[in-house]
Amino acid sequence: MSRSLEPLKLFLTLLVIWLLLNGSVALGTLAVGVVVAGAIAVLFRESLSVLSGHKFTAEALVASLLYVGYFLKELVKANLQMAAIVLSPRLPVEPAIVATRVRLTHPVARLLLANSITLTPGTLSVEMKGDxxxxxxxxxxxxxxxxxxxxxxxxxxxxxxxMYD
Amino acid sequence: MAVLEFIGSLVLLAGALFLFLGGLGLYRMPDTYNRIQAGTKATTLGTLLLLLGAALMVPGWAVKLLLIMLFLMYTNPLSSQVLARAAHRAGVPLTAKTKHDALAQDAGDLT
Structure with missing residues (x-):
């Protein structure tokens, strides 16, 4: 996906959030949303939004859906595992801080990865340096x-x- | 209507249970990092379930509650990561059970 479309993605993200918050697509609401989202997208066109770097190909969209499913599954698993540890009288923890290699390069993809790791079984992102x-x-x-x-x-x-470039 | 409200109540209860387990985790875990772990996971899922329960009971709020869930999923792990990083940089000790600390070994490379 070319760089020139990045401001458009930011614009659409903001507009959709605005419309969801208002819960209506009345002309006045829509007009305010378009003007404000447009101004933000122009002023902050260099900044990142959730969809920055998203490829928007069919393969990427399927991967996004699978990712959300996998994430929710892992989140529930994380909680059940944590519940088992916390409720166990022995408190079976064997903590360590480990280094992992990340192949992703896009900052938004890395943000999602670090956040997902924090919310999944027994792991917490602490620091990132290089890869x-x-x-x-x-x-x-x-x-x-x-x-x-x-x-x-x-x-x-x-x-x-x-999903990401 | 009553069915939705009943299911919503059950989901609310499950959310409260996870929040309780998170609190218990904060109390029982041996060091800062493990406490953050217990706190983050339980509060995220617990709060998501509370919001989901509220959405089932008052379907008119569903869209806004969904938005809150999304913001929560983005920001909750982020703040935990920043807390953990700040703790490690400030030299908060790990529990004696800790097997390995790759970050301390590489700390010389980190500026």
Whole structure:
């Protein structure tokens, strides 16, 4: 997707949020939304929005849907696992901070990856430097980079790679 | 109508349960980082379920509640990550059970 379409994506994102907040598409509401979203999109055309870098191909849209499904599944799993740990009298934690390698380059894709990792079973993004993402792991299955990357990053990266440039 | 309200109540209850577990996690976990872990996951899912329950009980609010859910999913993990990073930079100790700290080993490279 070419760079020139980025402001349009920002405009549409803002407009849709505005319309959802208002819950109506009356002419006045729509006009205000178009003017304000347009002004923001022009003034902040260099800034990123959620869809910046999204490819908008059929493959990317399918990957987005699969990603949301996978994310929700992981979120529920994360909570059940956390509940099991917290309720266990022994408190079976084996924490470690591990380094993982990230192949994604687009900042929005990386944001989504780091956020997803924080919300999924036992992992918390701590720091990112270059291509290395440091993750705190409540029950570490291994401390080397390969194991950590496979266990933590790969599941989400599979989808995000297809979604973003 | 009554059915939706009943299901909504159950979802609200489930949300409250996860929030309680999150609170328990804050109390039981051994160090800052593990507490953040317990807190983030439970409050995110717990609050999402509360909002979902409210949406089921008052369908007219559903769209706005959905927007709140989206904002929450973007911002909640972000603040946890910033807290964890700040804690590590400030030298907050990890629990003695910690097996490995790749970030401290590489800290020399980080400026």
């Amino acid at each position: 290395t993402l440091y993750v705190h792991w409540v029950v570490a299955k291994g401390t080397d980079v390969e194991t950590a990357t496979r266990e933590i990053v790969a599941g989400f990266e599979r989808y995000l790679e297809k």
